[in-house]
Amino acid sequence: MILFQNEIFFFLMIKYAFKRGKMRKINNIIFKGKEGNIFIFSLFLTTLLIISILITYFYDTKLANKITSLVVSNLFVGRVPSLSLGYASQLPHITVIGVNIVTEIILVTSLYPLFIFSLKGILKIKPLEDFFFQVQEKKKQHQDKFEKYGKIGLFVFVFIPFWMTGPIVGAIIGYLIGLKHYTIMAIVFISTTIAITLWGFFLNEIIEFLLAFDTRYVWIILLLIVVTTLILKIKNKLYKREK
Template sequence: MIKDRQGLESENPYEENHDWRKLLATSEGLILEIGLIIALLFITVLGVGYIYYQEKAHVFIGMSATNILFGRAAGISFGYSFDISNVLVICTNIIVETILVLIFYPFFVFSWQSILIIKPLRRIMERTNTVAEAHQDTIRRYGLIGLFMFVWFPFWMTGPMVGCAAGYLLGLSPWKNLTIVLSSTCLAVICWALLLRSIHDRIAEYGPYASMVLVIMIIIIVSGIYFLRYLRHKY
């Protein structure tokens, strides 16, 4: 059953006075807690690594930030450009995307239900909701496999955060939704990593800086897409 549209279009009566204990007692609240704990542990590991292995820590911090800002392909390529192993690149990007999903999903649900709306994130929530609604009929037609493939396919705006929003709109339980989305995300990261590893190995033959050029090209393309979408929404 598809969720009725609400929340994102209305003002939140609880925006200034919400009970965090009640929010955290829900399934979404527990998911948020798990996401924050994993994020804290990840940041702690990066911090400790920065103290003892500063040069390597810079790479992992840069790879994580690049994934968050410019997407999976850029983050993975960043890691390979510094000759990081497959396992570390894959694990780091999976952790980053898992954290993003575990934190984003509860806030999306809270916003949809008009329980909690964070104004700086409202535009992101609305845009995610629009994309999720546009694809929910296609996903519903194929059920859980449709959601899995939607998250896995390397198309623009078909990533895990949009996928978990679409799963919620289709009425999936939080744990079933996230199980599908995160398992598909892991597979997608592995596939992207294997593909980009092959590309990096080939272009490395052209010089020591060829891999970094690829990263810069991906960032420029993603930034261009963001800018065009910004202009379209503004005008």
């Protein structure tokens, strides 16, 4: 499961980024360098997603509400509940998988450059500092494996749905082991797309099987998934505070 994507909205990150630095300095950062280009790409995707949802509201309010719920559930709970919600709402593959892919790409392309800015001391983003520290510790634990397997290791790390793995963590670790920015983005995008697509087809089969019996079973299971995920997240936060 992806740890951080479920906790903080992308817009909150931008807010803190701009509060912590001077406008002129931030403008120079954003419009110069490859990490700046990646950040601009995230802003472009975010704008495109918002506009698409707003246009959809004019033609089909119910569909727009469902798409919005997919984005929100991915941000707060993760891809599995979001995909399950999409299929339970009987949305087509292309919508469910597409929205989740775009959402996670936005998260990666926004948090990855913000991490680099924070690491270089250009911006200090307080809500992200603990997460960045955890990622660096994760990298230290598996230093030998990452250096040995390189790009393949990064691909697998992003692909497998284990704790503290996923596109955001993988992208940051890719930078820490010395891979190039665009190489990291390419690996993360491909791995994320394949992973979400496979998860989508798998979950769709389960949802369709349950719908054949009773729609209530689908929503009960979805509720259990969300509640379990939230409980695990809360327990993890409490454990970190005590530690």
